[in-house]
Amino acid sequence: MGNLSNTKKNQLINNSNTDRLILLINKILLSLIVVIVTGPLLYVLLGSFLQPHVLMTRGISLDPAHWTIDGYIRIFQDGSIMRGFLNSVLYAGGFTLVSITFSILAGYALSVDELVGKKALMIFFLFTMFFNGGLIPTYLLVRELGLINTPWAIILPGAVTVWNIILARTYFKGLPNELKEAAKIDGASDFMIFLKIVLPLAKPIVFVLALFAFIGQWNAYFNAMIYLEDRSLYPLQLVLREILIQNEVQPGMIADQLARAEMQRVAEMIKYSSIVVASLPLLIMYPFFQKYFEKGVMVGSLK
Known part of the structure; x- marks a missing residue:
């Protein structure tokens, strides 16, 4: 022993x-x-x-x-920066709201075992993950819907993704069924069960999906290049892109090598300042989402 x-x-x-x-x-x-x-x-x-x-x-x-703040002064001298910032807040906020609303509703519906045709719907959703119309058909669709040169052309396309729906569905399936069954016994409808019981328990996945959607839309500028013609509708990323291009020296534009070198130095400073300005909202927002992010990213890992 x-x-x-x-x-x-x-x-x-x-x-x-x-x-x-x-x-x-x-x-x-x-x-x-x-x-x-x-x-x-x-x-x-x-x-x-x-x-x-x-x-x-x-x-x-x-x-x-x-040290100097000349880079930030140069950026904010143009009023288009603040307008672009407000546009980006509008686009990212609207995109996030639409994405969360439809992803949560679809995910909850697909998590209910009694849903008729659930397998067919999942196959349909999964099919769109691997096959899509492409850039030109998407542009034609947006144009036919009359969304060109409107904020909706930035908010609606791509707001709902199958991956977010699957994440929401996986989270909802992990919630105990006893809560919903007890609410049904008390006479609660499906909508009241979702609103009063399920949704308060879904804060982690809601905040995670919101963070993903906001960051993705905040950093996006390609759709704005395609769908927007009015400069007053440009998001911040597209405005900063134009500022960088305007401060870059194109071959043959300036013959004086000293002027060329000075312009390149200024453009380098503005580049760093614009990166800080564009990243600041995300850096401020992330600490408030962190506690939910840690829970939400583990969705499905223990299934």
Whole structure:
């Protein structure tokens, strides 16, 4: 018996040493990932406050004498920046609202076992994940619907994706059926069950889908290039893209090499400043979504 207990103790000691080694390796790897991720972010942030010639010749400098906000001043001198910012808030907010509404409703409906034709609907949805009409048919459809040069051309196309519906469906199927059955016994309708019982429990998946939709639409500019003609409707990303293009020197436009070099330095500074401006809302929003994000991303992992 004594030898057996000693063997168990040795196994526990070996296991604990192995666990410590694994934890140490994980900490080192996570530290490297943090450095890899935060390094470029800090570089861009500091670069947006540096004088152009210092950034081009010396790189990042922590000397306050080399700092300037000229890049941000140049960006906000044009009123189109604020208009583009408000447009992006409208597009991203509307896109997120439409995406969440239809994804949650469709996901809940597909999670109900009593739904007639559920398998056929799932096959239809999954088919659209792998096959679609493409760019030209989509443009023709948007044009025939009269959405060209309107905010709806940015909000509606692509707002509902099958992947989000599947995530919502998986989350709803993980909720206990006893809650819905008890509500049915008390006389609650399907809509009241969804509104009063299911929806309050679905905060993690709602916030995760909202974060995905908002980020995707906030960073998008391709649809705006295709569907929008009025410059007053341009989102922030498209406005910043034009600012960068306007500050880039095209071959043959400037003969003076000194003027060319100066313009390139200014364009470099504006590039960093525009990245910070475009990323700021997402950086502010993410901490408020983080606690729900950690729960929502694990949807289906334990099924």
